[in-house]
Amino acid sequence: MMLEIRKLDTGYGKKQVLFGLSMEVRNGEIVAIIGPNGAGKSTVLKAVCGLIPAWNGRMCFDGTTTNGSTPAQNVARGITFAPQGNRVFAGLNVMENLQIGGFQVPRKELRGRIAQVLDVFPVLKDRAKQDAGNLSGGEQQMLALARALIARPKLLMLDEPSLGLSPNLVRSVFGKIVEINRDTGVSILIVEQKVREVLRVCNRVYSLKLGKLAYDGTPEELRDDKGKLKELFL
């Protein structure tokens, strides 16, 4: 088991957002979290990576309990995260963004790793010296993905990688995600609003509603059951 979340309660300040949430990601799986705005999808990823603490329950990554770990500790264990909003370090160029992604990688290895990741994202190669803030939305998303891959994670968490991209680009981003999963065997936990596209690529799917699990199953079941899908988003 790559990631196991048991009865997780968490939130911001005094406001509880997740209520007794349990879910898991197995080795090599692509798992999707869907659900309406404000359901708490991003909050799950923030809790797993250590940006916000778990109030109750247990999170277990690759056999280790990660409750109370800092994001830096979790990166060292093999969890990386591309937060919502195609975020990159504006003011740093593409190469420097990748170097920050490989921040914990031994210096000798870093160059090789960057070259490898750039092979997966050729668009970034031509823009190595360009300020990341001046990339197009699609290029920024590629960079956000690339940044999260430099550390060679065991679990890659993506929060709405399709946000703000044209249909064509959405397809190519999802294509990349599948390709990366196939070639490296990395487990992927992906939050997505573009349900149809993500159901096509994931192995399992969870749906959240008001911080609770509303559905847990395979994408095939959900694709065939239009009524169920509607209900999940009401």
Next chain:
Amino acid sequence: MFSQLLVNALIAASIYLVVAAGISLAYSVTRFFHFAHAAVIACGAYSVFVLHVWVGLPLSISALIAAPLGGAVGLALELLIYRPLRRKAAGPLVLLLASIGAYVVLQNVMSLAFGDASRSIRPTSVQEGLPFLGARITCVQLISIAVALALLIILLTAFVRTRWGKMARAVMSDPELASVSGINVDGVILWVSFVASMLAATGGILQSLDVDMTPTMGMTALLAGVVAAVVGGIGRLPGVVLGAIFLALAQHLSTWIISTQWQDAIAFAILLAFLIFRPEGFMGKKVRETTV
């Protein structure tokens, strides 16, 4: 006369430069305005006073010790006040108020220890000064310009080239993303606070070589630093050079026309004009709103 004004402006600019670089740096990583920098500036000057006049160390050694001492004050403020507040999710306004509180406390401590009357570390014999572009400039003044420029060059190079510099820039750009990339953001804030406060203290030291010190000397220097930082574009170190020179020229050349007592008013007027008409400064880019 005119060239002497230029030289005076250059000397002022070098002090503004150092202070402004510190303010700009601290603001960029912490996102709140470090009011207590004013106290750190004075701390730098008084540390030199204690080490040089009371202990009797040579001026240069005193200055070399005083600058990191000022840095240590910044470190202590971060550890004892700002970090605990940030842990409690305090916003920039709370941090600013805390910083003002810290300033008042530190300034009063200095008043108690040294009195409100001015103190001096300047040599008692009046220095003649070397001829320079038809004006006169003393050795100490030349050194202070050189120190300011050297510090800025070191800082800029470190920011662009070193791993630490890249870390700091990443935190400035997006602290949350930096954190999930595996950077210890609190650690970065800590050492940037040290460097920024060391710069502030250096500003105080340079100023005390030129004029006498009082416990409130930091306020004027802070104001100048803020104006230079805003004019240059906050967070843009090369812009700070322009900002410092611009402010110093405006203040000193205006003494042709109006009395020197108006220097603070001129600084404020420039600050307001920039805040209203060009808040991103000379060099700054318009701040892009981060999405969601």
